[in-house]
Amino acid sequence: KEDYNRNRPHSSLGNITPNEFAMKIAMEKQAA
Secondary structure, eight states: OHHHHHHSOBGGGTSBOHHHHHHHHHHHHHHO
16 A cells, blocks of 8 residues: 555646655755
8 A cells, every 4th residue: 555655646746656746855955
């Protein structure tokens, strides 16, 4: 179940996976 949740797109995150969302946040923090 954990894998399923981590790898499926979430509409609340803009239809990206939580993993992609975390990467996006990390990139934005680095750029700031």
